[in-house]
Amino acid sequence: MIEPAPIQLDPAFDNVWDELQHRGSVHVSTDPEALRHLLGGAPITFYCGFDPTAPSLHLGNLAQLIIMRRLQLAGHRPIALVGGSTGLIGDPKPTAERQLNDRDTVAEWVTYLGAQVLRFLDAEGDNPVRLVNNLDWTAPLSTVDFLREVGKHFRVGTMLRKDAVASRMESEEGISYAEFSYQVLQGLDFRELFLRFGCIMQLGGSDQWGNLTAGTELIRKAEGVHAHALGSPLITDADGKKFGKSEGNAVWLDAQLTTPYAMYQFWLNQDDAIVVQLLKSFTFLPSARIAELERATVEAPFRREAQRELALQATSFIHGREATEQAIAASEALFGSGDLGALDAGTLAAAVGSLDRQATATEDAPVLQLLQETGLVDSLSDGRRAIAQGGVSVNNQRIDDAAATLEGRLLHGRFAVLRRGKKTLAGVDTAVETGA
DSSP states (O other): OOOOOOSOOOTTOSSHHHHHHHTTOOSEESOHHHHHHHHTSSOOEEEEEEOOSSSSOBHHHHHHHHHHHHHHHTTOEEEEEEOTTGGGTOOOOSSSOOOOOOHHHHHHHHHHHHHHHHHHSOOSSSSOOEEEETHHHHTTOOHHHHHHHTGGGOOHHHHHHSHHHHHHHTSSSOOOHHHHTHHHHHHHHHHHHHHHHOEEEEEEEGGGHHHHHHHHHHHHHHHOOOOEEEEEOOOBOTTSOBOSGGGTOOOBSSTTTSOHHHHHHHHHTOOHHHHHHHHHHHOOOOHHHHHHHHHHHHHOGGGOHHHHHHHHHHHHHHHOHHHHHHHHHHHHHHHSSOOGGGSOHHHHHHHHHTSSSEEEOOTTOBHHHHHHHTTSSSSHHHHHHHHHTTOEEETTEEOOOTTOBSTTTOBTTTEEEEEETTTEEEEEEHHHHHTO
């Protein structure tokens, strides 16, 4: 049985701000000393926004949700804003205009994202998460009122200097007035949450810093109050490439888009150079345990103990204990001595689909032919030799007959894992071939 770490603050820190700093969760902020004092005192209300530009949240959003959960554990009051209005516009990408989604699609995604948020933040207790939609206050606002009450507080020169805007101004694409105004909409959100709920801090990725400070400046000018912003580092791979949908390498929190098995493998395959930081950012393991794993990575990197712990903890937090146990069982069945037949159909499909070598076939397809088709052997004669030497198996059952077929060997009536030797694998899915 797996044992995910309890979701709790690290007892080594008396102030949640110190824990966030230790975990590398703070890249930029308005006033570190003021924030440390604020977060170490009476509960405050804070928020983070999530735009429905896709049907699921992703890894970058998870980083924010975990920071929110840590702050919630410290007694502070979270607001999760799902952008029904800002999602209709989209924040400026560095290189090109976003494609606008229709209103019905955005509304549907608002519902999806709201449900996902509630999986990660506590909706009960003394400081439950409050879920809001910014369309509720922007839809009734006329253009004239928007310009008079909000737009008058923004200076075009300042807006042009924001990184996201400046990079687009220098590109061939330029920037539309709609995306240029996105920072005004986000500033309006912060002010509205301040007026309605006393919200005085906003979280976001460091690439959103211009949008975050648009809100603090609006509150300062319009309300005479100093609000705060906290920008966390971007989540990148070992090569420094950002994980995200705009980069084409998004890791989704929806199990239909990134399966629990694929999620587990994602964490398991992280590089030694970044695994410790990922443990700090994406798990609730205490600092003492992370230090142990850091030493293990240096002293015995071949054991990949840190990666296995990361995969266990992060996948359990995202998809739960049962799905993680299935993912671990699938990994062991493919690459160890586990039982492929014990896996449920969904997990097995994800595991088979993750293999580099793939084939589709009918239920009576010859194993020898599939060995060649998937590249496990160079030729049919090579395949016959491999079978004769006992080096070929289907679903972990050794094949002794070169004339053997898949008939009677499929799992869930559909899947086969071909193996040559110990670690050379190929997946076969008969449902594609039969149209099932």
